Amino acid sequence: MKNYVLEVKNLSTSFHSGKKEIPAVENLSFSILEGETLGIVGESGSGKSVTALSIMRLIPNPPGEIIGGEILYKDSDLLKISDDKIRQIRGNSISMIFQEPMTSLNPVYTIGNQLSEALILHKNLSKKEAMAKSLEMLISVGVPLAEKRLRQYPHQLSGGMRQRVMIAMALSCEPDILIADEPTTALDVTIQAQILNLIKEMKDRMGTAVLLITHDMGVIAEVADRVLVMYCGRAVEYADARTLFKTPKHPYTVGLLESIPNIEGEKKELHSIRGSVPTPGQITEGCRFKTRCDFVMDKCITLEPPIFDVGESKVRCWKYE
Amino acid sequence: MLKYIIKKIILMIPVLIGLTIIIFLILHLAPGDPVDLIVGPNATPEVYENIRRDLGLDKPLLTQYMVFVGKLLKGDLGDSILQRRPVMDMIIQRFPITLEVGVWALILSFVIAIPTGILAAVNRNSTLDYAAMTFALVGVSMPTFFLGLLLLYFFAFRLGWFPVSGYGTWRHLILPVIAIGVTDAAVTARMVRSSMLEVIGQDYVRTARAKGLDENKVINKHALKNALIPIITLLGMRMGWIMGGSVILEIVFNRPGIGRLMVDAIFSRDYPVVQGSMLLLTASILLGNLIADILYAVADPRIKY
Ligand SMILES: Nc1ncnc2c1ncn2[C@@H]1O[C@H](COP(=O)(O)OP(=O)(O)O)[C@@H](O)[C@H]1O
Ligand SMILES: [Mg+2]
Numbered sequence: 001m002k003n004y005v006l007e008v009k010n011l012s013t014s015f016h017s018g019k020k021e022i023p024a025v026e027n028l029s030f031s032i033l034e035g036e037t038l039g040i041v042g043e044s045g046s047g048k049s050v051t052a053l054s055i056m057r058l059i060p061n062p063p064g065e066i067i068g069g070e071i072l073y074k075d076s077d078l079l080k081i082s083d084d085k086i087r088q089i090r091g092n093s094i095s096m097i098f099q100e101p102m103t104s105l106n107p108v109y110t111i112g113n114q115l116s117e118a119l120i121l122h123k124n125l126s127k128k129e130a131m132a133k134s135l136e137m138l139i140s141v142g143v144p145l146a147e148k149r150l151r152q153y154p155h156q157l158s159g160g161m162r163q164r165v166m167i168a169m170a171l172s173c174e175p176d177i178l179i180a181d182e183p184t185t186a187l188d189v190t191i192q193a194q195i196l197n198l199i200k201e202m203k204d205r206m207g208t209a210v211l212l213i214t215h216d217m218g219v220i221a222e223v224a225d226r227v228l229v230m231y232c233g234r235a236v237e238y239a240d241a242r243t244l245f246k247t248p249k250h251p252y253t254v255g256l257l258e259s260i261p262n263i264e265g266e267k268k269e270l271h272s273i274r275g276s277v278p279t280p281g282q283i284t285e286g287c288r289f290k291t292r293c294d295f296v297m298d299k300c301i302t303l304e305p306p307i308f309d310v311g312e313s314k315v316r317c318w319k320y321e
Numbered sequence: 322m323l324k325y326i327i328k329k330i331i332l333m334i335p336v337l338i339g340l341t342i343i344i345f346l347i348l349h350l351a352p353g354d355p356v357d358l359i360v361g362p363n364a365t366p367e368v369y370e371n372i373r374r375d376l377g378l379d380k381p382l383l384t385q386y387m388v389f390v391g392k393l394l395k396g397d398l399g400d401s402i403l404q405r406r407p408v409m410d411m412i413i414q415r416f417p418i419t420l421e422v423g424v425w426a427l428i429l430s431f432v433i434a435i436p437t438g439i440l441a442a443v444n445r446n447s448t449l450d451y452a453a454m455t456f457a458l459v460g461v462s463m464p465t466f467f468l469g470l471l472l473l474y475f476f477a478f479r480l481g482w483f484p485v486s487g488y489g490t491w492r493h494l495i496l497p498v499i500a501i502g503v504t505d506a507a508v509t510a511r512m513v514r515s516s517m518l519e520v521i522g523q524d525y526v527r528t529a530r531a532k533g534l535d536e537n538k539v540i541n542k543h544a545l546k547n548a549l550i551p552i553i554t555l556l557g558m559r560m561g562w563i564m565g566g567s568v569i570l571e572i573v574f575n576r577p578g579i580g581r582l583m584v585d586a587i588f589s590r591d592y593p594v595v596q597g598s599m600l601l602l603t604a605s606i607l608l609g610n611l612i613a614d615i616l617y618a619v620a621d622p623r624i625k626y
Contacts, residue, residue: 058530091532103524107623108546118532153622169532 004072005176005209006055006094007031011069013047013054015280016062022281024050025233028069032177037203037210039224039241041217041256045277047233048213049099052181055211056096057086073177092122095170099182101163105154111138112150115169122173137168140205141198160191164198171202178203179211184219196223217256221245229253232288233280239313249315251293287318295319322618329614333607341393344599345386355402355590376402389596398600399593401586408597411582416601418488419578422497423567427559429502430509435549437506438513442521442548443540453510460507465566469500469573486575497574501566505559512555517548546620553616560609564602 013025025047032038040048053059054066057078071078073094078086090096095118098104106114115137116130125133131150138146141164154162163183170178180199184192200223203210212223220227220241227244229237229252237250248254255273275292283291287300299318308320356373373379377388392399398408441453476496477485483496520526521544529543568580575581579598586594618624 056531058527087533087535089533090530091534096531098524098528100524104528106525106529106543106547108550108621109543117529117534121533155623166528169528 002033002035004031005034005074006211007070007072008051008055009070009072011051011054011066011071013050013059013064013066015064020281021067023233024064024280025054028230028233028235030228030235030238032209032211033226034176035203035207035209036225037200037212037223039220039227040211040213040230041215041220041227042230043215043256043277045232045279046230047280048215048230049181050233051230052096052179052211052213055179056090056094058090058096088122091118091170091175092173093175094177094179095173095175096179096181097163097166097170097183099185101159101166101186104166105162107154110151110153111157111165115150115165115172118169119172133172134168137172138165141165141168141171141202142194143168159187160195163187163191163195167195167198167202171206171208174206175208177209177211179213181213182215183212185214185216192219199223217259229256232278232283234288234316235307235314236289236316237313238307238315243312247311247313249310249313249320250289250317251295251319252289255292287316289317325618326611326615329611333611336607337604340603341390341600342386344596344603345389349382349385349592355592359402393600398597401594402591403589403594404591408593411594412579412597412601415577415579415582415598418576419564419567419571419580420605422494422501422570422576422578423560423563425494425498426501426505426563426567429498430505430559430563433502433506434509435513435552437510439517439540439545439548441510441514442517443536445518450514454514457507457511457514460504461511463504465500465504466569466573468504469497469570472496472500473573488576488578493574493576497567497570497576500570500573501563504566505563508562509552509555509559512552513548516551517544520544520548523547550617550621553613553620555613556616557606557610557613560613561606564605564609568602 008031009029011025011028012023014021014023016022028047028051030038030040040051042048050059050064055071055078057066059066066079069079073089076085078089105111112131112134115134116125116127119125119130119133120127123130123133135146135150138149143149143161143164149157149161149165154165157165167183178199183199184195187195196219199210199212202208210223212219214220224241226240227238228235229244229250231252237244237248237253239249244253245257248257252273273292278288278291285304286302287293287296287305290296290300293300297318303318305316305318305321307314307316310320356369356376356378360369360372370379377385380388389399396409398412400406401408401411404411437453437456441450444450473485473496477483483492484490487493521540523544525547526539526544529539534543567578568583570576571578571580572584579601583595583598583602585591586598
């Protein structure tokens with residue numbers, strides 16, 4: 001049996017707005033197995049990035065605050081360890097790449113400078129050794145003319161190349177976990193597939209576990225071993241990918257699946273899910289999905305469903321009581 | 322890089338030409354006759370005419386301008402009407418006195434403003450931030466000459482720590498440098514703070530944190546260099562301010578710099594001296610802009626040159 005590399009238990013993260021505390025993620029639990037790819041999927045605003053940033057302890061405070069829960073990594077709770085300790089983990093044991101490759105690299109430092117930084121910091125390499133390792137990483141993520149790229153600045157690279165650089169940077173210290181927050185969303189469709197393949201390939205080569213965040217079920221179908229579906233700061237369905245795609249249970253998951261591009265590559269609207277995601281704090285009682293659900297019952301209006309075990313899946317819906 | 326600098330210099334030429342025209346015109350169209358001042362009220366019309374011709378003031382305006390520019394290109398700013406010696410000599414003698422205050426004030430301003438701005442931004446909405454911004458607000462709203470007068474009153478007249486007027490030693494420098502440096506720092510600190518606040522929210526700063534870098538590295542390496550780019554751009558503008566402040570304070574502290582020279586020349590309608598000192602002041606502001614452009618290109622790799 002495989003071990004968990006990361007366990008998130010009852011994570012709650014809120015943002016303060018004036019006197020109010022608006023929850024962005026509530027009571028979220030999931031775990032990542034060694035070397036697997038866990039996909040987190042949900043529409044924009046469902047709390048995926050907040051979840052990722054909470055794991056890295058990079059929630060901007062103020063206004064954000066992790067108000068509860070545990071994030072267990074190697075016998076320690078990442079939410080309890082010192083700032084120094086979490087810095088030793090960031091970029092070293094757990095690293096992250098972001099949705100915005102165009103702005104995620106510092107415009108005034110060279111690629112080589114930025115790539116070698118984590119190596120110098122975490123692996124105690126000299127500048128020269130770090131540069132050599134950076135070059136190696138650039139080559140392995142398929143950046144052409146890698147040697148020249150090391151001396152170039154981010155603005156001299158395309159979005160796809162920058163995302164490759166980000167991946168090289170994130171993987172350079174051989175982390176246990178790579179968090180990829182919508183790594184392909186900002187890229188052209190053709191580049192998207194290349195980047196996804198690269199993540200898959202690097203994961204297999206290095207044995208890194210991947211937490212892949214996306215709003216696109218198509219991406220999940222391609223890379224995820226297990227899937228967590230989030231809606232409005234909550235887990236609504238949690239299952240292995242095969243089960244989820246074969247027998248989706250939560251009405252929201254069903255809706256998302258109908259938005260996967262069909263064979264012609266055309267994207268259908270999410271017409272099966274009417275309305276839009278409520279803003280956090282807008283719905284305060286009952287099921288968060290009640291305003292958009294086709295199967296809404298009286299109970300859903302006032303009582304929030306707990307998570308039910310349904311076969312191999314975990315589902316937050318009264319239908320499966 | 323050299324090409325970029327040359328391009329910038331060429332771009333300055335039309336500005337310089339415009340400047341000479343304006344400086345030339347303002348004075349020649351202004352009321353008041355310098356010949357009267359020289360010859361005195363009792364001179365005969367012949368003497369008056371002779372002097373006028375000697376000074377070239379009888380020629381058409383355009384000719385006077387051409388002569389002015391022609392000499393200028395040879396480094397000749399003409400002779401002072403009153404002192405009958407080359408304006409260039411007078412300026413060379415006086416300019417260091419002004420420059421000294423300007424340069425030190427600029428250094429003082431940056432030494433105060435950059436750390437203050439950074440600390441205020443990093444500790445946004447803290448007591449420190451409020452204190453710094455209150456200081457900045459007071460500094461911004463206080464005219465340089467007023468601060469100069471206050472300093473003069475307390476530290477020179479009342480306490481006697483510094484000389485009341487004159488120049489030559491570092492003790493003469495302290496008060497005017499503080500007056501300009503502090504008021505300028507107030508403006509710059511606000512710019513550094515807002516620039517820093519913007520940069521701190523950028524994605525690449527988050528990337529730097531995600532690497533595991535400590536706050537010190539994140540702020541002083543990744544954020545600072547980006548935050549200073551707009552500050553460098555404004556350096557040229559600040560040069561103008563500082564030179565202007567320096568000129569005003571020469572009146573307050575009675576320092577015989579270029580400002581003093583210019584003001585005296587204006588009152589005595591010594592045209593060539595006024596023109597020369599104005600040209601020098603504006604040229605030094607242009608030079609400041611050029612330096613800022615070069616530093617900007619060095620700091621920001623996205624600038625193509
Ligand atoms: N910096 C922030 N300040 C205030 N609210 C935030 C901030 N970041 C995220 N939120 C809130 O958290 C919710 C979830 O955001 P996010 O995790 O970014 O969603 P997504 O699933 O699209 O990644 C958003 O609706 C937003 O209201
Ligand atoms: Mg997001």
